Amino acid sequence: MNRRLRRDAWVGRSIRRLEDPALVTGQGRFTGDLTAAHFVRFVRSPVATGRIERITAPQGATLITAADLNGVKPIRPMLHKFGYMPVEQPILAFEVVRFVGEPIAVVIAASEEEAEDLAESVEVEIAETTPVIRAEDALAKTAPLVHASVPGNILIEARYSTPDFAARRNAAHRLVSIEVRSHRQNATPLEARGGHAAYDPGSRRIVFTCATQTPHLTRTAIADLIGMPEAELRVIAPDVGGAFGQKMSLSPEYVVLVWLARRLRTSVAWREDRRENLIASFHGRDQAIRLEGGFEQSGKLVALSADISANIGAYSCFPTTGAVEPLMGLAELPGPYDIRAYSCLARGVLTHTCPIAPYRGVTRPVITLALERLMDRAAALLGLDPIEIRRRNLIDRFPYISATGLEFDAASYREAMEIAAAALDAAAFRARQRQARSQGRFLGVGFATFSERTGYGTPAFAARGMEITPGWEKVELAMDPSGFVEARIGASPHGQGLRTTLAQIIADELAIEPDRIAVVHGDTDRTPYGFGTFASRSLVIAGGAALLAARKVRAKLIKLASHLLEAAPEDIVLEAGNAKVAGTDRLIPIATVARAAYHQAHRFGHEIEPGILEAATYDPPGTFSNACHAAIVEVDIETGRVTIEKFLVAEDAGRLINPMIVDGQIHGGVAQGIGNALLEEIIYDETGNILTTTLADYLPPTLREIPPIEIRHLETLSENTVTGAKGLGEGGAIGPPAAILNAINDALSPFGVSIDEIPATPRRIRAALRAAGATT
């Protein structure tokens, strides 16, 4: 990666976002802004499991159940690996229900209020049977089966071991264990799910506007399930109010909407409410991870074994499958450390709960928590400083091939940690900590170093064995006769600022201003096929494709200009909106070149195709960003409250296209990570009812729970991406649970407790202190 930036380059600058003028004036177009002839409301299961005996509609009401959806296929994602057991999710519950909130039927009315009245008056009789809610209960020998076809409720069980693991483990000087528990999360985007399906009589197509991260995949999937030609379906992702993964998996409700519009030849809308979203959208990270590390006396971690148990809910999410969390844990657990002997058992367990799907960071926040707690615990047992033990284990020579075969490209694991450690000035902190303790106040500092796998294309996804292998992205660049560029992308941003960052990349290549470039996304009629925006991929992959396509446009412009300026192509440069003969003042505006391409094609003979339209596809192998997160906390031992005094991020995501946007992504990720660490938890009771059904029960952080976040940047350009950029959308969310829990445990070290559960609520901290006999 040799591109050095010009001083006047757009890339690297914090220009204002092109997305913003519409959004700050209330002119954004979100799915729920559309009205329809009819509104739908889903009748949802009030119980965790049982046989549906009867569904009775109120007089005169239109009620659709599974029986009406004859011919619509169930959602059935597939994974060809580790003996994955496929399960089917009917679009509306068929014969049995499997989680509280599962859609059983749908009613239609002229208004949302009336639809809710109608839905309430639908009588559903279900013969309840005993549910399993916790993974450990689902694994018991006598546990009821969530799906009759899946023995033991084990959707997936994967084992991996390096050849000499046992020997290396047994030879280690000291074995250290840790067990962490992550409780269920909900991504809680501020815009809940929603869809609007309209039959267009002119074209006899369905136009489906919906809150999604993956318009093209959604189109393919829905058309396939309903059995309609894809060409008859247009999917539009308009402005989307946050997603964080929750809108990348296919919701059965979306299938119902398209089916209804088609059947009734009208427009139908669904606006999910917050209660529905909390109960029945997609959840994440309900996991337990047990680690055992074999350490040398020096602190070198020579053998790591892991047991990952992921509660994945009642169904398998499409397209990643519910195996995504446990398998990602298995593949990425050795993390940023040089561990050669590794053994892992990872399981995805079915239960009668809401299905689990990727949520920002997916499994990485949990594996990072486990590994970083292990490091701190080992440091304490071996008498090492937490920074020192990490120094002795972090990878620092690249490329590094991990024990699971992942290739880590050049990064700055150690450098980031040193920066974070220096910024927090450990010596000064320890003095302050001692002082505070003498006054009965308990401060602590905690670190977390981790890698973030980003920007990976089909090779990586193929290795996962998914039936649908995402990865590549295509970008079409069209320059119109006025010299204005339209970049059509299959990625689907929803807050990441891609319209701006891609314009910056293209602008540099074509020597035009970013506001002469419109990035078009979200509408399957107007964009090339692509996989959408998730997995920290869009800037790397769509950005890479945009760069490659822009290079083609650049080459064409130069060729055209060389004809018009009667000079050799090698002598043409593009500069400040003009094509110029280098070293002279002979120039021609790019806009003029563009016009000639369309309207004066005869001047170019038959060597150059008329018009300017280029496309490029990019499918990179993937790259690893890295970061060190550090937190200083105070624990109120009487109430258990944790206050974060300071949060610091030292991160490396390669080339920063727009530093302001980069920082925004980190801020947002860290805030969700703080919520994960201290506040957010979906709670089920033993009968499978969700108890956290409002935003007063499920607690995303307010401004006051987020301290000032300090960010330091490193820029190790990626050799694995054409832009030199790495992805970073998820990184902010990966480190906080580990950093904060390490800080809590540092604060509470006088008490001999180990807090290893997230969220580390005040109640849990008090319970641990009470159990340890701590008097206050």
Added chain:
Amino acid sequence: MTEKAEVTLLINGRRHVVRVEPRRTLADAIRDDCRLTGTHIGCEHGVCGACTVLIAGEPVRSCLMFAIQADGRDIRTVEGLADGGDLHPLQRAFMEHHGLQCGFCTPGFLMLAAGVLERDPNISDADLIEVLSSNLCRCTGYQNIIKAVRAAAAEMRAK
């Protein structure tokens, strides 16, 4: 369903006459009946603040009010924040300081801050922060929202 009533909503200086059931919230009436969709709905139980509008200059959660209660009241939404072609200092500041990402919570924050700052541009920073903690954002981690509002406050104080 109950009988609909005729309700006059004065929004951003314009009269909207709508026929709604008493139970229709002000948020839904603004969005669906008046077709001003800049005000967003995030929770419908008064926690997230995405639905914040100004009534007689005060920030109010429009999901917790019924349209019929706002009959004849002076309502201001995000569509009425700019002065003709001139953006409000808050709108400019949010763009300048990257105070928005997906933009869904943004109108609520803009109206909340506008209500408080227009009434008292000399509000203390501590009070301003307390007010801003009323609304939820899931994208920005709040850092740049604070920056943007502080910048706008400084500009509004200087006027």
Added chain:
Amino acid sequence: MKPAPFVYHAPKTVEETVAILAEVAPEDGRVLAGGQSLVPTMAFRLARPAHLVDINQVAGLNRLAVDGDALSIGACVRHAAFHRPVAPAPLGDLLAFVVRHIAHYPIRTRGTFCGSLAHADPASEWCVVATTLGGEIKARSARGTRSIAAADLFQGLMSTALEDDELLEEARLPVLPPDTRWGFYEFSRRAGDYALAMALATFRLADGVMVEPRLGLGGVEASPRRISEAEALLTGKPPEIGIFRKAAEAAADAVDPLEDIQASGEYRRDLVRAVARRALERATA
């Protein structure tokens, strides 16, 4: 989450209000003032009043004034009115301090003091204030007016001694003696959340010892109340940390704590220990 249908009434006078309430109360008619507590419960359809009687346009319910030895608070007085002291110190300062703990600013521009009392959420700040300071309310119906002491008003979770056809027309809080010390401490998970526990402590000092101490707890039991066991340990004692600890311990033992997903009974007792002691410490600051 749209409410179930209801008939809407917007009376202009108190007489009209109570006449309507007399008619509609048997069919689950409710008063709508600020709506900040009622409307969310209606959105979840936990409350489904067939009639809503909106009192926001009723004349004479906005009165907020000191009448002799008490602060009179009309039914439509908003929380926001208390941001600046509305009574002589220390009562005005106490209310101005407590009000900042109530939800968030936009809720406070609509929600009402009297509405909080009528709603009787265990975690309502005004309920513990009214109970601890010995306030009273005036209940008005077509049948007349009666006074109810705050201590007798709260009868359990979201439940008061008000009849279905009664309007909580006014609340009165005694103006505190000028040398009254007070301290309020609340614990909640996030800024603006309902408190998991809160304490209001008041006392005066005479010859270096506490006289007429009051310690009220809210958010801990179904209704707020003064904890006499704790007060007994404060009377006649100097305002010292050791005394406060003992009183807080007694309070923790005396309560019958609520259990919910946020706090077990044992954890609530931990919180009582902390909030009670801290409220007392704040009273001496």
